[in-house]
Amino acid sequence: MGLTGFFLITFLIVHCFINSMIFFNDGGETFNHWGHFMGSNLIVRTMELGLFAFLILHIVQGLILWAQNKAARPVRYAMNKAEKNSKWYSRSMGLLGTLILLFLILHLYHFWVPSRFGGMANVQVLETTTLGGYSNQEAHNLYLAMQQVFQNNLLVVIVYVLGVFSLFWHLLHGFQSAFQTFGINHKRYTPIIKGIGVIYTTVICLLFVLMPVSIYMNWIN
Amino acid sequence: MEHYHMNLTLKVWRQKNTKSKGNFDTYKVKDISSEMSFLEMFDVLNEQLIKEGKLPIAFDHDCREGICGMCSMFINGQPHGPWQQNTTCQLHMRAFKDGDTIVVEPWRSQAFPVVRDLMVDRSAFDRVIQAGGYISVNTGNAVDANAIPIDKKKADEAFMAAACIGCGACVAACPNGSAMLFVGAKISQLSLLPQGDPERESRALNMITQMDKEGFGNCTNVYACEAECPKGISVANIARMNKEYLHAGLGTEEN
Ligand code: HEM
Ligand code: SF4
Ligand code: FES
Numbered sequence: 001m002g003l004t005g006f007f008l009i010t011f012l013i014v015h016c017f018i019n020s021m022i023f024f025n026d027g028g029e030t031f032n033h034w035g036h037f038m039g040s041n042l043i044v045r046t047m048e049l050g051l052f053a054f055l056i057l058h059i060v061q062g063l064i065l066w067a068q069n070k071a072a073r074p075v076r077y078a079m080n081k082a083e084k085n086s087k088w089y090s091r092s093m094g095l096l097g098t099l100i101l102l103f104l105i106l107h108l109y110h111f112w113v114p115s116r117f118g119g120m121a122n123v124q125v126l127e128t129t130t131l132g133g134y135s136n137q138e139a140h141n142l143y144l145a146m147q148q149v150f151q152n153n154l155l156v157v158i159v160y161v162l163g164v165f166s167l168f169w170h171l172l173h174g175f176q177s178a179f180q181t182f183g184i185n186h187k188r189y190t191p192i193i194k195g196i197g198v199i200y201t202t203v204i205c206l207l208f209v210l211m212p213v214s215i216y217m218n219w220i221n
Numbered sequence: 222m223e224h225y226h227m228n229l230t231l232k233v234w235r236q237k238n239t240k241s242k243g244n245f246d247t248y249k250v251k252d253i254s255s256e257m258s259f260l261e262m263f264d265v266l267n268e269q270l271i272k273e274g275k276l277p278i279a280f281d282h283d284c285r286e287g288i289c290g291m292c293s294m295f296i297n298g299q300p301h302g303p304w305q306q307n308t309t310c311q312l313h314m315r316a317f318k319d320g321d322t323i324v325v326e327p328w329r330s331q332a333f334p335v336v337r338d339l340m341v342d343r344s345a346f347d348r349v350i351q352a353g354g355y356i357s358v359n360t361g362n363a364v365d366a367n368a369i370p371i372d373k374k375k376a377d378e379a380f381m382a383a384a385c386i387g388c389g390a391c392v393a394a395c396p397n398g399s400a401m402l403f404v405g406a407k408i409s410q411l412s413l414l415p416q417g418d419p420e421r422e423s424r425a426l427n428m429i430t431q432m433d434k435e436g437f438g439n440c441t442n443v444y445a446c447e448a449e450c451p452k453g454i455s456v457a458n459i460a461r462m463n464k465e466y467l468h469a470g471l472g473t474e475e476n
Contacts, residue, residue, distance in 0.1 A: 001441075065439055072331045072398030072438030078232075078245065079324040081298030082396065085448035091396050093441060177442040183464025185457040 001065065002181030004058035005174050009200075011051055012171075016204045019211055025220050028143025036139035039115065059101065066094045089169035090177075096170040103163025110149050110156075115140050150215040160212040168205040175200060225255045227319035231266065233278055234326045239334045239342075245324075255315040259302060260285060260292060262314055279338040285310040287451065290386030293393065294339055295326040300390035300449050308388065308451045328393040331436040332400070343389050345435040346403060352431035353424035354407050356416050375413045382409035384452040391446035391454070397438030402446035404432050405458035412465055422469035429466055 018038065021031035038044045082091060089096065150157055175197030179185070184193070214220050228251050236243030250266050257265075260282050267277035283289040292309035296302035302312040317323065325339065333341040383406075391402035408425055411417030417424070440459055447456045 065441065069397035069399070069438035069441070072436060073329055073396065074331055075329045077295060077298065077326055077329055078234075079298040079326070082445065084299060084303075085394055085445040086396075086443045090441070090443040173442070180442045180456065180460050181463060183460045183462075183467060185460030 001058065001061050002178040004054045004061065005178045007051070007054045008058060009171070009175065009178070012204055013200075016207050020207050022143060022146065022211065022220060023214075027221065028141070028146075031143050032139060032141055035142040039140070055104075059097070062094060062097055087173070090173045093170060093173060096166045099166035100163065100170060103159065103166065106159060107163070111142065111145060114145070115142065146211070147215055150212045151218075152216075154216065157212045157216045161209055164205050164208045167208070168201055171201040171204070172198065222315060223255070225315075225319070226252050227255065227314065227317060227321070229253060229262075229317065229320075230322040232322065232324045233339070235278070235338055236327075236335050238337060243335065253314055255313070257314045258285065258310055259294070259296070259312040259314065259316075260310050279336070279340050281340050282310060287311040288386060290388035290451075293328050293341060293343070293389055295328060295393055297324055300328070300393040301388075301451055305448075306451055306453050308386075311451075328389055330389075330392050330398040332398065333389060333392065341389070343387070345437070346387050346389065346400070348435065349400070349404055349428055349431045350407060353420065353427040354411065355420070356411060357419050369415050371414060379410050379413040382406040382413070382454065382458050385410075385450075385454050386452060388451060390449050390451060392437065394445040394449035395438065395440075396443055396445065397441060399440045399446075400432055400435075400437040401440040401459045401462065402450060402454055402456065404428055405456075405460075405462035406454045408462045408465055409458045412461070421465065425462065425465040425469040429462070 018034045019031070021034055022028055024030045150160075176190075176194045179190070179193050184190070228249065231248045231250060232245045233248060234243060235246045248266055248270075250262065250269065253262050253265065260280070263278065263280060270277050281291040281293055283291040285292075287308045287310060290308070292301075294301065294309045296309065296312070301307055301309045303316055304312055327333075327335050327339045328341045328343075330341075332345040333343055336342050385403060385406040387403065389403070392398055392400050395402075408428060411424065412421050442456070442459075444456050447454065
């Protein structure tokens with residue numbers, strides 16, 4: 001869980017960083033440039049396979065963990081004041097993960113599937129000359145895709161916000177948890193690690209929430 | 222501290238043996254002194270049951286001074302009751318007030334089967350210790366206790382880990398029924414010291430293998446164990462155990 005979790009955490013940094021290019025307010029030019037770079041780069045495409053492998057591994061590990069831990073406590077307490085000894089989100093990692101997974105399916109259907117399997121090519125192909133650097137290649141206008149998904153679509157925006165909300169609590173526990181799993185618990189460094197975890201989680205999730213919200217609200221163009 | 226008396230309603234888990242189903246029974250006790258311990262209150266209740274010709278409630282206890290770890294009771298939703306860093310035998314009735322209803326259950330864990338009523342079988346812990354919780358000692362005369370110099374900080378940490386009384390509250394509190402605080406403490410108290418060094422790798426591997434065999438769950442770092450441990454054992458011991466396991470797993474030729 002820790003190893004795969006770490007990998008997913010690293011992926012989120014890159015993903016969030018590149019998507020944040022939409023906030024440049026340049027009609028998505030910078031974002032599309034980097035989006036194209038990521039989509040057309042063999043190394044990145046290989047890493048994408050790794051990402052899916054790790055995500056699936058993370059989910060499989062999570063399911064095994066869930067099943068084993070449920071079997072270890074077959075009879076539940078009639079009265080359990082768990083809130084006195086632990087955080088609700090620490091106890092709800094499986095539930096939060098499942099919510100993230102449900103969100104991910106919708107998310108992949110929105111962007112990844114059309115971009116990889118052609119649904120996007122018909123409508124949103126950019127001349128790469130306008131992107132600079134890449135000569136005579138076709139690039140998907142992922143920025144336009146974002147606008148089409150979120151503009152005038154309140155329900156989708158709400159689902160995205162809820163998805164990121166689940167991610168927030170999952171990471172709030174997961175970030176520090178992964179260090180403990182690897183045997184790192186230090187009087188001086190652990191409070192710092194926990195602090196970085198809170199900052200990381202807040203920044204990433206805030207940026208991710210802002211993306212659909214600001215497109216819907218027409219804050220960026 | 223103010224001394225007072227109270228009348229209480231108790232909902233206690235009754236179960237004939239490991240196989241039977243079990244259920245809650247409700248009892249009333251009167252005139253309980255705030256200066257009694259929780260177990261003394263149970264003594265009063267059992268006297269009452271015996272007089273009424275009923276079977277007394279079976280519960281474990283031994284030292285009644287917070288050091289043996291026998292008094293496993295899940296009281297009002299918490300192992301060893303509402304007080305922090307405290308055992309059931311050291312829980313005093315001043316933690317409750319007149320008219321309270323108190324729910325008492327046994328530890329709930331696959332690895333700790335209920336023997337009767339509130340008694341559970343914690344011999345799974347013994348088998349984990351047998352799997353690796355020992356050190357090699359030369360035969361012949363006992364060596365001088367201070368012959369090996371030990372860093373004060375390490376000695377302190379080992380001592381703090383050794384404060385674990387094997388009560389099982391960590392397993393009882395953990396939503397996963399994981400024993401990793403207990404096993405982490407037992408591994409730490411030896412691996413931190415030079416005396417424990419020879420078996421360091423096999424100890425980590427063998428104790429963790431046994432822990433899994435007993436049916437304890439896996440740690441997901443919820444940290445309920447640390448919050449409920451009567452001896453304040455730190456989850457840093459779990460991290461140390463994870464590290465020992467990683468080292469041993471990668472480095473050893475044993476399997
Ligand atoms: C964006 C995606 C995700 C990220 C960044 C992420 C990250 C993490 C991290 C860092 C951990 C802690 C590792 C540890 O404690 O050793 C973790 C644990 C866990 N994750 Fe995820 N996760 C993601 C998606 C999912 C999904 C889709 C599921 C689906 C079922 C899931 C289920 C779990 C479970 C059950 C745990 C174990 C509980 C625990 O260790 O406390 N996660 N995750
Ligand atoms: S670690 Fe604490 S709660 Fe667990 S058995 Fe030892 S003393 Fe009891
Ligand atoms: S009876 Fe020994 S610790 Fe409570």
